Amino acid sequence: MADAKIIDGKAFAAGLRARVADGVAALKASHGVTPGLAVVLVGEDPASQVYVRSKERALVELGMNSFDHHEPADMAESDLLALIDRLNADPAVHGILVQLPLPKHIDTQKVLARIVPEKDADGFHVVNAGLLATGQPGAIVPCTPLGSLLLIRDTLGRDLKGKRALVLGRSNIVGKPMAQLLLQADCTVTMAHSRTADLPEECRRADILVAAVGRPEMVRGDWIKAGATVIDVGINRVAAAEPGKTRLVGDVAFDEAVKVAGAITPVPGGVGPMTIACLMLNTLAAACRAAGAPVPAEAGVGAAL
Numbered sequence: 001m002a003d004a005k006i007i008d009g010k011a012f013a014a015g016l017r018a019r020v021a022d023g024v025a026a027l028k029a030s031h032g033v034t035p036g037l038a039v040v041l042v043g044e045d046p047a048s049q050v051y052v053r054s055k056e057r058a059l060v061e062l063g064m065n066s067f068d069h070h071e072p073a074d075m076a077e078s079d080l081l082a083l084i085d086r087l088n089a090d091p092a093v094h095g096i097l098v099q100l101p102l103p104k105h106i107d108t109q110k111v112l113a114r115i116v117p118e119k120d121a122d123g124f125h126v127v128n129a130g131l132l133a134t135g136q137p138g139a140i141v142p143c144t145p146l147g148s149l150l151l152i153r154d155t156l157g158r159d160l161k162g163k164r165a166l167v168l169g170r171s172n173i174v175g176k177p178m179a180q181l182l183l184q185a186d187c188t189v190t191m192a193h194s195r196t197a198d199l200p201e202e203c204r205r206a207d208i209l210v211a212a213v214g215r216p217e218m219v220r221g222d223w224i225k226a227g228a229t230v231i232d233v234g235i236n237r238v239a240a241a242e243p244g245k246t247r248l249v250g251d252v253a254f255d256e257a258v259k260v261a262g263a264i265t266p267v268p269g270g271v272g273p274m275t276i277a278c279l280m281l282n283t284l285a286a287a288c289r290a291a292g293a294p295v296p297a298e299a300g301v302g303a304a305l
């Protein structure tokens with residue numbers, strides 16, 4: 001059997017970013033509004049610093065405003081909540097992103113709940129999770145699942161009706177919203193996790209397998225149905241062969257899976273770049289809603305399906 005098609009998330013994300021840039025220019029021309037995202041980073045986690053810098057750079061490249069708030073690791077929770085209150089009230093700020101993970105002394109759910117749902121660019125607020133779960137319009141969809149869905153549709157087409165999908169991982173930010181999106185696309189969805197009985201057998205039934213469990217190369221080649229579409233959300237840094245060096249691997253053993261799957265995302269270069277492109281899309285969509293302008297089709301869950 002031929003090797004799987006490699007799903008080029010980097011290329012798809014570049015195209016999406018170009019479409020967002022066009023949308024930003026159109027919104028400026030029609031309504032005189034420049035979309036703005038407040039990017040809040042608390043502490044000095046090295047990976048978070050890299051992701052936040054990429055987000056801030058992307059905003060500027062696409063013609064949007066980036067309001068950067070880099071705060072010390074010992075910032076009091078009450079000060080963070082007060083900052084969010086100010087951003088909620090600022091009309092130039094259309095979206096607010098609080099980079100995760102937050103330092104341990106801060107209650108993440110309390111902070112996410114403080115963002116007004118219409119500025120929740122990450123789609124993590126319970127109101128947006130509820131709108132998505134109940135299939136209502138206007139939900140802001142979390143960036144990684146939205147990006148994964150766009151890649152699945154680009155690979156398999158819009159009609160996913162009746163396909164067996166398995167989501168491995170049950171986090172609020174990836175696994176659960178991913179399952180909701182696939183359900184709304186009329187897939188038959190199984191949610192699995194590290195405690196699922198006979199996980200390899202469950203995975204082998206899936207036409208679409210989304211791995212978001214955070215365990216390096218957990219999904220082996222013989223867990224995959226021949227011809228399946230495999231979306232690897234995992235980004236795990238592991239020791240490289242060369243002493244002192246590290247490399248990134250996904251939750252799927254790529255070299256094994258590529259021989260069995262029909263299509264597969266690589267790590268890096270698969271889902272990761274889609275996360276930031278979809279954040280740009282969600283920011284533009286929030287600005288469009290605030291201005292009473294049409295929302296780009298890819299951002300609306302109804303339109304995305």
Ligand SMILES: Nc1nc2c(c(=O)[nH]1)N[C@@H](CN(C=O)c1ccc(C(=O)N[C@@H](CCC(=O)O)C(=O)O)cc1)CN2
Pocket residue numbers: 051097098099100101122143144235248267268269270271272273274275276
């Ligand atoms: N508030 C949020 N916090 C976090 C999110 C999120 O969506 N919102 N997701 C992750 C981190 N993340 C964005 O914040 C993110 C992770 C990975 C990538 C990416 O492009 N990865 C590259 C590889 C990068 C590398 O070399 O390290 C890839 O996969 O090709 C983008 C964004 C947790 N926090």
